[in-house]
Amino acid sequence: MYIGGFQKNSLIDFPGTIACVVFTRGCNFTCPYCHNPGLVSVTAAPEGGGSDVGAGSNHGTPSRPDSPDQKEILKFLDKRKGMIEGVVVTGGEPTLQADLINFIQTVRQMGYKIKLDTNGTAPRVLETLFSQGLVDYLAMDIKTDTDHYPMVMKNPGLLDRVVESIALIMEKAPAYEFRTTCTKPFVTPAIMDNIGRMIRGAASYVLQPCSRNVDMLDPDFAAEDNHFLNADDMAALKAAVLPFVENTRIR
DSSP states (O other): OOEEEEEEEESSSSTTSOEEEEEEOOOSBOOTTOSOGGGTOOTTOOOSOSOOOOTTOSSSBOOOTTOHHHHHHHHHHHHTBTTBOEEEEESSOGGGBTTHHHHHHHHHHTTOEEEEEEOSOOHHHHHHHHHTTOOSEEEEEOOSOTTTGGGTBSOGGGHHHHHHHHHHHHHHOSSEEEEEEEOTTTOOHHHHHHHHHHTTTOSOEEEEEOOSSSOOSSGGGGGOGGGOOOHHHHHHHHHHHTTTOSSEEEO
16 A cells, blocks of 8 residues: 555544554545645546555555555554554545555454545445455545535546445444534535435534644645634534434534
């Protein structure tokens, strides 16, 4: 896999679990407020229009099973058995990695729980993970409602996959949360009403205000005051979605 970073200890990324975090490179979205701009691009990464890849595929980001970074991570995990409980795989967009499932299988065989963060553009990968019992917790980012998704997607043709992933997660994920980074113009009370209808009955939905004082994919985005929400704005967004998802909270 193309690994862009590794955090050896986290108490907040995997609910109820002491975990480490693996960051992959490459993303098929272009959210201007992205807080991990260094992970969005990678040499030879797909542009988002390729196959919904899985284990053993020859499509997507080239496999690097012998990457020194990956070897180092696996060596670390082997030494930390009994001290760390889980591994979070995030990005970028991890499902662009052609050997993601192989990596998760290896980590799973070492006895670790797995949490995967995704934007939902690879439902076939998710389906494989669920069917093989390879993931314990799934977090999917909901960027906006279906009308506005093309604003953040390199390939708007992937929208159907996002919608499919939502239904798949709600049906098959052992534990999950949907989450939205809240910033205008991608989220408003009206848009939030539409999102609520899209994920009606979800087990958990997390709203998080967009932090301003961080590196962003589009530095100019942070310069516009009207992109950012205050506490009252966040409360209004939560109120808009509560009729559809009872367990909605602001993080």
